[in-house]
Amino acid sequence: MPDEPLTILIAEDEKASVFLYTEVLIEAGxxxxxxxxxxxxxxxxxxxxVALLVTDIKMPDMDAFELIPRVREQFPHLPIIVVxxxxxxxxxxxxxxxxxxxxxxxPVDMDELKKKIAEILAPVAG
Amino acid sequence: xxxxxxxxxxxxxxxxDLNHLRDQEGKKSSNLSKKVILILFRFLIFAIxxxxxxxxxxxxxxxxxxxxxxxxxxxxxxxxxxxxxxxxWFEGNRLLSIFFIxxxxxxxxxxxxxxxxxxxxxxxxxxxxxxxxxxxxVRSVFSVAIVSCSVYAFLHFKNTGEFWSTDTxxxxxxxxxxxxxxxxxxxxxxxxxxxxxxxxxxxMNHFMSAKVEASTSKLFETNQKLKALLEYHNCVxxxxxxxxxxxxxxxTVLTFNLGARRILGLPETETAPRRLEKLxxxxxxxxxxxxxxxxxxxxxxxxxxELKTIRSEIIPVSLxxxxxxxxxxxxxxxxxxxxxxxxLKQMEGQLLxxxxxxxxxxxxxxxxxxxxxxxxxxxxxxxxxxxxxxDPKMKKYADVIVEEVHRIDTIVNDVLEYSRxxxxxxxxxxxxxxxxxxxxxxxxxxxxxxxxxxRVYADALPLCLIDPAKIRQVLLNLxxxxxxxxxEGGRLTLKTQLVDGLVPESAAAxxxxxxxxxxxxxxxxxxVSVGDTxxxxxxxxxxxxxxxxxxxxxxxxxLGLSICHKIVVAHGGSLSVDSELGKxxxxxxxxxxxxxxxx
Numbered sequence: 142m143p144d145e146p147l148t149i150l151i152a153e154d155e156k157a158s159v160f161l162y163t164e165v166l167i168e169a170g171x172x173x174x175x176x177x178x179x180x181x182x183x184x185x186x187x188x189x190x191v192a193l194l195v196t197d198i199k200m201p202d203m204d205a206f207e208l209i210p211r212v213r214e215q216f217p218h219l220p221i222i223v224v225x226x227x228x229x230x231x232x233x234x235x236x237x238x239x240x241x242x243x244x245x246x247x248p249v250d251m252d253e254l255k256k257k258i259a260e261i262l263a264p265v266a267g
Numbered sequence: 268x269x270x271x272x273x274x275x276x277x278x279x280x281x282x283x284d285l286n287h288l289r290d291q292e293g294k295k296s297s298n299l300s301k302k303v304i305l306i307l308f309r310f311l312i313f314a315i316x317x318x319x320x321x322x323x324x325x326x327x328x329x330x331x332x333x334x335x336x337x338x339x340x341x342x343x344x345x346x347x348x349x350x351x352x353x354x355x356w357f358e359g360n361r362l363l364s365i366f367f368i369x370x371x372x373x374x375x376x377x378x379x380x381x382x383x384x385x386x387x388x389x390x391x392x393x394x395x396x397x398x399x400x401x402x403x404x405v406r407s408v409f410s411v412a413i414v415s416c417s418v419y420a421f422l423h424f425k426n427t428g429e430f431w432s433t434d435t436x437x438x439x440x441x442x443x444x445x446x447x448x449x450x451x452x453x454x455x456x457x458x459x460x461x462x463x464x465x466x467x468x469x470x471m472n473h474f475m476s477a478k479v480e481a482s483t484s485k486l487f488e489t490n491q492k493l494k495a496l497l498e499y500h501n502c503v504x505x506x507x508x509x510x511x512x513x514x515x516x517x518x519t520v521l522t523f524n525l526g527a528r529r530i531l532g533l534p535e536t537e538t539a540p541r542r543l544e545k546l547x548x549x550x551x552x553x554x555x556x557x558x559x560x561x562x563x564x565x566x567x568x569x570x571x572x573e574l575k576t577i578r579s580e581i582i583p584v585s586l587x588x589x590x591x592x593x594x595x596x597x598x599x600x601x602x603x604x605x606x607x608x609x610x611l612k613q614m615e616g617q618l619l620x621x622x623x624x625x626x627x628x629x630x631x632x633x634x635x636x637x638x639x640x641x642x643x644x645x646x647x648x649x650x651x652x653x654x655x656x657x658d659p660k661m662k663k664y665a666d667v668i669v670e671e672v673h674r675i676d677t678i679v680n681d682v683l684e685y686s687r688x689x690x691x692x693x694x695x696x697x698x699x700x701x702x703x704x705x706x707x708x709x710x711x712x713x714x715x716x717x718x719x720x721x722r723v724y725a726d727a728l729p730l731c732l733i734d735p736a737k738i739r740q741v742l743l744n745l746x747x748x749x750x751x752x753x754x755e756g757g758r759l760t761l762k763t764q765l766v767d768g769l770v771p772e773s774a775a776a777x778x779x780x781x782x783x784x785x786x787x788x789x790x791x792x793x794x795v796s797v798g799d800t801x802x803x804x805x806x807x808x809x810x811x812x813x814x815x816x817x818x819x820x821x822x823x824x825x826l827g828l829s830i831c832h833k834i835v836v837a838h839g840g841s842l843s844v845d846s847e848l849g850k851x852x853x854x855x856x857x858x859x860x861x862x863x864x865x866x
Binding site for chain 2 (some may be wrong): 155157158160161164165199223227228229247248249251
């Protein structure tokens with residue numbers, strides 16, 4: 142583990158899910174910040190350096206379909222992992238050509254998620 | 268003449284043709300005889316005048332008088348020339364008059380030159396008058412008479428030195444000549460009229476026969492047209508898919524078309540019964556409708572009628588009746604037309620089902636989202652519990668939660684899948700490759716159950732236009748079912764072959780406008796069957812197999828086969844099952860090789 146933990150931004154409106162991700166990711170040695178919708182997430186990204194974004198699709202006020210293109214404008218290389226209740230949303234996201242690093246369907250297998258994040262962040266942490 | 272005109276009025280269009288005919292046949296002969304008569308007559312005059320001149324010479328020069336020779340030669344020459352004149356020339360009165368007058372002049376000149384007493388040759392003038400009747404014109408006969416009288420008087424003057432004479436013979440000659448000319452003129456005109464009447468009759472005859480011929484051919488033509496019309500009428504009736512039954516007012520069956528027989532499954536070649544009462548019992552509702560129409564004198568529509576076919580199948584039909592009227596608007600019978608609505612009802616059912624599904628889909632999607640979000644944390648935390656429990660009992664509890672969460676997830680996914688609109692993305696695919704991939708995927712489960720896989724693949728199968736992911740899902744589902752049915756081991760038979768099948772033309776894709784005109788095309792299909800040697804399915808369960816949520820398994824959602832069925836139907840194919848208790852079951856997927864989607 143590096144001395145300075147990498148920050149992961151979690152955009153998710155479900156409190157229980159946020160709690161789960163936070164617990165698991167902190168345990169895995171990351172720092173987490175959370176946002177309840179797209180607007181908050183954009184604000185967080187501007188406030189501090191974020192290594193990776195985990196975002197739910199369906200969120201109030203601004204969902205992932207709106208959030209991700211906006212993030213890409215400012216942070217073209219930020220790794221993004223999308224989580225959705227629906228399997229078929231993956232096609233929609235991929236069709237938008239937004240360079241997504243991973244897609245998970247709820248209920249998320251947390252081990253898989255951890256593995257994926259580690260893979261993505263390994264070169265950064267390296 | 269008046270007859271000709273009258274006939275002419277009868278036949279305005281063909282008169283010229285007929286006249287032409289008449290000219291050709293009639294005139295030729297009459298003109299030829301006129302010419303011959305004239306030549307003979309002139310020859311006779313020539314002979315008489317010459318002979319008389321020869322025997323009654325008072326001049327010294329006699330017959331050798333040069334003037335007589337010149338005159339005779341000229342006259343004889345004119346007779347010879349007549350031979351070469353066309354018969355047509357003798358038709359005109361003007362030429363004839365010239366002949367007659369020149370004859371008179373010749374006679375007079377001959378008499379004068381020979382010095383014969385004028386009274387002796389007076390009779391010759393009668394001859395010229397008579398022959399002038401050939402002209403068939405009173406005027407030319409009279410002019411010949413006048414010329415004759417004049418030259419006769421002139422001869423008398425030359426011989427006696429005075430015009431007037433007390434000689435009775437001389438005086439009587441003039442009225443005689445005129446009476447004779449009047450008589451011959453009258454006869455000539457009469458003859459001409461008779462001839463014209465005869466010609467008119469001939470013309471009439473020609474006209475009549477032409478008319479008869481024309482009307483005969485018209486009759487033939489009309490007959491042909493009538494035949495064509497009748498055939499057309501029969502073809503229309505026979506080609507109609509609708510059933511058409513027409514009855515007369517007294518209940519005689521006038522039409523009982525092929526469509527009606529086909530709908531009812533009656534033999535197609537049988538002749539229609541004569542009476543309404545004799546129509547087959549299957550047609551009873553139609554017969555009632557026809558009777559009611561005749562009784563109430565008004566047609567009606569009956570939409571939800573059911574007819575029983577000869578094979579005792581109930582088919583929904585839409586019936587419409589109307590009264591049959593003739594051109595005088597009198598009711599002469601009743602018409603019943605009925606359509607087989609089976610396909611329409613089926614499609615209505617499909618439409619209803621898809622509407623229901625789409626409503627269900629929307630609800631399912633909403634519910635799924637609401638369920639999956641809590642499931643996310645429940646699963647995550649219960650897994651963490653399981654991992655961190657030191658007490659094996661507690662760990663076991665947590666594991667149950669994890670398993671049950673997975674089950675809920677499966678159910679939600681199945682409902683989502685089942686209620687999703689039928690959308691297939693087809694690509695050309697080798698079905699054997701797909702089968703092998705699926706077997707490989709299930710390898711572990713197959714070995715665990717002690718199942719042997721038998722492949723009976725057809726050679727040289729064409730590539731199939733399918734959605735590989737969806738068909739893989741179907742095959743996976745069918746194979747999983749088969750493996751689960753053979754807990755004590757058995758044989759999993761995968762068989763492919765080409766079969767003949769019926770494909771709805773508008774499979775999967777909606778056709779534009781004619782949704783209900785669904786045509787079934789005969790075409791080759793790819794048949795894939797998955798067979799097991801398991802326990803088999805009871806007859807009771809066989810019927811409910813494709814019903815959503817029907818299951819015989821403790822852990823199943825009952826949506827697997829429903830989803831398979833839906834996917835196969837979306838491909839324009841069919842999914843069927845045959846099973847024997849204790850021997851096993853076989854599920855068969857028939858897929859069209861060529862997609863008929865219009866996109």
